[in-house]
Amino acid sequence: xxxxxxxxxxxxxxxxxxxxxLPRERVDLVAPPFVHPHEQATKSGPKIVEFKLTVxxxxxxxxxxxxxxxxxxxxxxxxxxxMVLHEGDYMELTLVNPATNTMPHNIDLHAATGGLGGGAxxxxxxxxxxxxxxxxxxPGVFVYHCAPEGMIPxxxxxxxxGTVMVLPRDGLKDRDGKPLHYDRIxxxxxxxxxxxxxxxxxYKTYESPGESYADTMEVxxxxxxxxxxxxxxxxxxxxxNALTAKVxxxxxxxxxxxxxxxxxxxxxxxxxxxWETGKFNNPPExxxxxxxxxxxxxxxxxxxxxxxxxxxxxxxxxxxAVELGATAHIKVEGKWNDDxxxxxxxxxxxxxxxxxxxxxxxxxxxx
Amino acid sequence: MxxxxxxxxxxxxxxxxxxxxxxxxxxxAASTVDGTVSLPASSFSYRTAGDFSxxxxxxxxxxxxxxxxxxxxxxxxxxxxxxxAQCMADGAxxxxxxxxxxxxVPVVGVSWHDANAYAxxxxxKTGIPHRLPTDxxxxxxxxxxxxxEALPLVDPADPALAWIARYDAEAARGRPAVAxxxxxxxxxxxxxxxADVAGNVWEWTSTCFVRVSLDAGTERITNTNCGVRVVExxxxxxxxxxxxxxxxxxxxxGVPPANLGFRLVVENRWPAIALFERAIGRFRRS
Ligand SMILES: [Cu+2]
Numbered sequence: 138x139x140x141x142x143x144x145x146x147x148x149x150x151x152x153x154x155x156x157x158x159l160p161r162e163r164v165d166l167v168a169p170p171f172v173h174p175h176e177q178a179t180k181s182g183p184k185i186v187e188f189k190l191t192v193x194x195x196x197x198x199x200x201x202x203x204x205x206x207x208x209x210x211x212x213x214x215x216x217x218x219x220m221v222l223h224e225g226d227y228m229e230l231t232l233v234n235p236a237t238n239t240m241p242h243n244i245d246l247h248a249a250t251g252g253l254g255g256g257a258x259x260x261x262x263x264x265x266x267x268x269x270x271x272x273x274x275x276p277g278v279f280v281y282h283c284a285p286e287g288m289i290p291x292x293x294x295x296x297x298x299g300t301v302m303v304l305p306r307d308g309l310k311d312r313d314g315k316p317l318h319y320d321r322i323x324x325x326x327x328x329x330x331x332x333x334x335x336x337x338x339x340y341k342t343y344e345s346p347g348e349s350y351a352d353t354m355e356v357x358x359x360x361x362x363x364x365x366x367x368x369x370x371x372x373x374x375x376x377x378n379a380l381t382a383k384v385x386x387x388x389x390x391x392x393x394x395x396x397x398x399x400x401x402x403x404x405x406x407x408x409x410x411x412w413e414t415g416k417f418n419n420p421p422e423x424x425x426x427x428x429x430x431x432x433x434x435x436x437x438x439x440x441x442x443x444x445x446x447x448x449x450x451x452x453x454x455x456x457x458a459v460e461l462g463a464t465a466h467i468k469v470e471g472k473w474n475d476d477x478x479x480x481x482x483x484x485x486x487x488x489x490x491x492x493x494x495x496x497x498x499x500x501x502x503x504x
Numbered sequence: 505m506x507x508x509x510x511x512x513x514x515x516x517x518x519x520x521x522x523x524x525x526x527x528x529x530x531x532x533a534a535s536t537v538d539g540t541v542s543l544p545a546s547s548f549s550y551r552t553a554g555d556f557s558x559x560x561x562x563x564x565x566x567x568x569x570x571x572x573x574x575x576x577x578x579x580x581x582x583x584x585x586x587x588x589a590q591c592m593a594d595g596a597x598x599x600x601x602x603x604x605x606x607x608x609v610p611v612v613g614v615s616w617h618d619a620n621a622y623a624x625x626x627x628x629k630t631g632i633p634h635r636l637p638t639d640x641x642x643x644x645x646x647x648x649x650x651x652x653e654a655l656p657l658v659d660p661a662d663p664a665l666a667w668i669a670r671y672d673a674e675a676a677r678g679r680p681a682v683a684x685x686x687x688x689x690x691x692x693x694x695x696x697x698x699a700d701v702a703g704n705v706w707e708w709t710s711t712c713f714v715r716v717s718l719d720a721g722t723e724r725i726t727n728t729n730c731g732v733r734v735v736e737x738x739x740x741x742x743x744x745x746x747x748x749x750x751x752x753x754x755x756x757x758g759v760p761p762a763n764l765g766f767r768l769v770v771e772n773r774w775p776a777i778a779l780f781e782r783a784i785g786r787f788r789r790s
Contacts, residue, residue: 201683201762202683202684203682203683203684335604337604338601339604375675376674376675376759377675377676379671379675444664445662445664445665445668446663446664446667446668447667447668447671466671468668468671468672469664470664470668471664472662473661473662473663473664473665480560480663482560483557483560483561484715484727485717485726485727486726486727
């Protein structure tokens with residue numbers, strides 16, 4: 138079917154790109170959790186924004202036990218980089234599949250309209266590349282992923298997914314139209330991994346993605362991931378790699394999951410403004426405790442840090458956060474605010490005469 | 505008496521065990537035999553384990569000079585998977601996952617209770633009392649490998665500072681390059697002759713978690729929780745006694761031990777007499 142659609146598309150007049158006569162901008166992508174520099178609102182008119190994604194099949198380590206995994210990636214990271222443009226802009230995307238790879242790949246961009254999100258037009262074998270142009274008509278954060286026929290879920294859970302952010306030209310707003318902005322942006326891509334085990338319960342390793350295929354499919358079909366991770370591995374965003382922020386800063390956290398539902402929660406904080414479904418034409422919700430990211434979508438949350446310390450940002454299925462890896466830490470520096478929280482009596486023995494009873498308070502009743 | 509011992513060793517027949525006997529019988533002078541190392545008493549400095557506070561604010565634990573009352577006989581190596589497997593085979597140790605390859609690696613994935621079950625079993629088997637070391641004993645035997653991590657001194661009015669400082673300190677430690685248990689001896693020998701101290705296997709101790717107040721210049725234990733024991737290795741930590749596989753995540757921000765294992769001390773207080781008493785006890789019972 139893909140070939141038929143591709144043939145049909147190829148018959149359409151070529152050289153649209155040259156007819157647009159729009160200014161062009163080339164963007165160098167950066168790996169998550171970071172996002173390439175971008176304007177949050179823009180006064181300039183629509184343009185063509187050029188991006189390049191190179192598919193990298195490579196062995197990665199996904200946990201502290203050193204478990205090796207045959208990953209398939211966009212630009213070498215899990216998830217692939219975030220690509221930011223504004224509503225009305227055109228994305229001109231070059232997709233490269235180096236000859237060193239073993240498999241054909243393509244890209245389905247949920248933000249794009251038609252052609253299976255681009256999947257029908259971007260099928261590249263090892264040693265090929267292709268260029269796709271699509272118009273950003275809907276503001277929001279959207280998943281992109283590889284979608285080769287017959288093997289879509291395998292390529293996606295092997296790491297081939299990422300996020301596009303289409304910002305409104307005049308920037309983000311609350312439900313009353315008041316502008317919202319962020320001082321920092323972090324991009325978290327969550328990935329469910331299905332690693333086969335041998336008869337002794339030890340994770341198996343393979344020489345190439347192809348060799349891992351049959352065993353991995355068997356684990357995938359049971360729908361229980363062996364790992365649930367942010368940025369491709371357990372601990373990718375903790376310890377030395379913890380995210381940072383300062384008290385008073387507003388941080389945008391974009392969370393994408395291309396395959397499976399998740400429920401981000403900031404322990405010790407909130408979502409001040411949350412686009413749970415990730416689409417900026419809908420007003421953001423206020424003051425959320427946990428928000429839901431449907432598998433195959435991205436969401437965005439704004440939070441202004443008010444108290445210093447270590448925050449944990451987790452998938453609040455805590456089994457997945459603690460046992461499977463879906464935990465990030467945010468180290469926030471600044472001045473402690475006793476008004477928001479104060480330890481009144483640190484842990485100490487229970488006074489023997491008052492077990493189970495609060496200290497009686499002399500009530501003063503006004504007459 | 506010597507004959508009794510020899511018979512006993514023969515009866516057990518396990519190659520692992522004979523050196524243990526030899527070691528415990530050796531004179532208290534510094535002597536190293538395969539199974540145990542006998543460490544002559546000498547004073548050392550020790551950062552007390554537990555949470556210390558003054559006026560409700562966390563402070564560094566006091567650093568003490570300890571003068572051991574006697575020598576310490578401690579296993580040169582961590583208890584191996586092979587040794588633990590024998591205990592499992594005897595039905596005396598809870599089942600834990602055995603490594604797929606060689607069993608000549610430290611047993612890991614063991615809880616404090618598993619370690620104690622092993623100590624009880626090996627004590628019965630050999631007639632020599634074995635037990636987990638106290639945290640002081642472990643620190644003494646670990647010598648230069650023991651890590652003294654005092655809480656950084658920060659503004660007590662700002663709880664986040666100490667918290668962030670501790671997080672940074674833990675993050676700076678990094679993680680062992682390999683998490684999988686390595687063949688015994690892979691992490692070298694310390695100055696006291698112990699193998700694999702502070703490698704990628706942390707060791708259970710018998711020391712309970714305590715909360716101590718230093719208010720008004722007096723040291724007072726305000727809470728003792730023996731459901732949580734001190735675990736020692738590349739860093740000191742506290743673990744619930746039934747945990748076999750340490751992890752962090754969720755609210756628990758920090759770096760967990762890579763693996764939990766153990767080594768035992770041998771009671772060397774008059775070792776020969778203690779043994780003799782035990783031997784008599786055994787005969788009486790039978
Ligand atoms: Cu692919």
